[in-house]
Amino acid sequence: MLAVPANRLDDQLISALRTGVLRLSRRLRLELGGDLTLTQMSVLGTVSREGPLTIGELANHEHVKPPSATRTVTSLEGAGLVARSSSDDDGRQVLVTITDAGSELLAGIRRRRDAWLRDHLDQLSDDERQVLEAAAPLLDRLAQS
Amino acid sequence: MLAVPANRLDDQLISALRTGVLRLSRRLRLELGGDLTLTQMSVLGTVSREGPLTIGELANHEHVKPPSATRTVTSLEGAGLVARSSSDDDGRQVLVTITDAGSELLAGIRRRRDAWLRDHLDQLSDDERQVLEAAAPLLDRLAQS
DNA sequence: TATTGTTATACTCTATAACTATA
DNA sequence: TATAGTTATAGAGTATAACAATA
Numbered sequence: 272m273l274a275v276p277a278n279r280l281d282d283q284l285i286s287a288l289r290t291g292v293l294r295l296s297r298r299l300r301l302e303l304g305g306d307l308t309l310t311q312m313s314v315l316g317t318v319s320r321e322g323p324l325t326i327g328e329l330a331n332h333e334h335v336k337p338p339s340a341t342r343t344v345t346s347l348e349g350a351g352l353v354a355r356s357s358s359d360d361d362g363r364q365v366l367v368t369i370t371d372a373g374s375e376l377l378a379g380i381r382r383r384r385d386a387w388l389r390d391h392l393d394q395l396s397d398d399e400r401q402v403l404e405a406a407a408p409l410l411d412r413l414a415q416s
Numbered sequence: 417m418l419a420v421p422a423n424r425l426d427d428q429l430i431s432a433l434r435t436g437v438l439r440l441s442r443r444l445r446l447e448l449g450g451d452l453t454l455t456q457m458s459v460l461g462t463v464s465r466e467g468p469l470t471i472g473e474l475a476n477h478e479h480v481k482p483p484s485a486t487r488t489v490t491s492l493e494g495a496g497l498v499a500r501s502s503s504d505d506d507g508r509q510v511l512v513t514i515t516d517a518g519s520e521l522l523a524g525i526r527r528r529r530d531a532w533l534r535d536h537l538d539q540l541s542d543d544e545r546q547v548l549e550a551a552a553p554l555l556d557r558l559a560q561s
Numbered sequence: 562t563a564t565t566g567t568t569a570t571a572c573t574c575t576a577t578a579a580c581t582a583t584a
Numbered sequence: 585t586a587t588a589g590t591t592a593t594a595g596a597g598t599a600t601a602a603c604a605a606t607a
Contacts, residue, residue, distance in 0.1 A: 285533045291555030296441030298559045363583045363588040388430045406551030410436030414443045508565040508606045
């Protein structure tokens with residue numbers, strides 16, 4: 272069988288993917304709840320994943336400018352979720368690390384979000400779940416490329 | 417063949433989906449560019465899709481409070497992207513409609529985002545594209561449910 | 562009286578520019 | 585001099601509370 276013209280398929284796929292990804296992402300954020308703002312949550316997650324980071328490194332990861340990183344770190348530090356320490360190598364640098372309380376709060380947020388996804392995945396058929404299973408790593412690859 | 421325990425599969429799927437969707441969504445937003453903020457973009461999109469809306473309806477769609485909707489509409493109106501008119505039915509209500517300039521700006525944003533997705537989809541195999549094709553509507557269903 | 566939208570006020574997030582401390 | 589981080593200042597987004605106009 273001859274291939275369906277690729278452009279036509281791509282157009283539909285792109286539009287559907289854009290809508291699906293954006294809407295699901297929004298719902299996921301809404302279902303999060305918790306006391307943190309999105310900015311604080313994102314920074315906390317980055318510090319958790321990427322280990323001790325300087326303010327500059329954190330700003331780069333978050334795609335914000337250093338003053339914004341400073342402000343968010345200050346608020347998280349005030350809540351006891353991250354800690355500042357000075358670098359041994361360079362006295363100008365500040366190292367930001369996550370605290371135990373920060374890790375626990377983050378875990379709670381992930382639990383809530385995953386619980387929501389779990390509830391809603393139950394409404395799908397086995398076949399549909401298999402499709403999503405194959406698609407998930409592709410979405411991530413798309414985001415990294 | 418006996419079924420693999422569903423819980424184990426679900427755990428992996430949920431985690432992978434969460435990561436993939438959130439990262440792709442963030443990348444999509446980053447690739448957008450343009451002069452609008454995310455809030456303005458979202459409101460403009462909603463007004464475009466949902467036709468004339470009152471401030472209250474718009475606030476509900478966007479999950480914000482009426483004062484926030486008022487503020488965003490005022491900024492978009494100042495940029496000539498939406499227009500306010502008063503309702504014939506109820507003198508208290510304000511109807512918000514998109515202007516031609518608003519529609520054009522929105523189309524440009526979608527073009528940029530879709531162009532990025534198109535470039536990156538080209539790096540996938542045909543099989544992988546088919547998986548995404550099947551997954552896209554499922555993501556949307558998940559978001560609506 | 563109840564409802565719709567706006568205005569008043571306060572807080573967070575972001576940016577640029579100026580400043581401080583260290584290299 | 586250059587760099588890392590902070591502080592100063594300004595503008596957008598959000599909320600709650602108070603207000604105006606209309607139902």
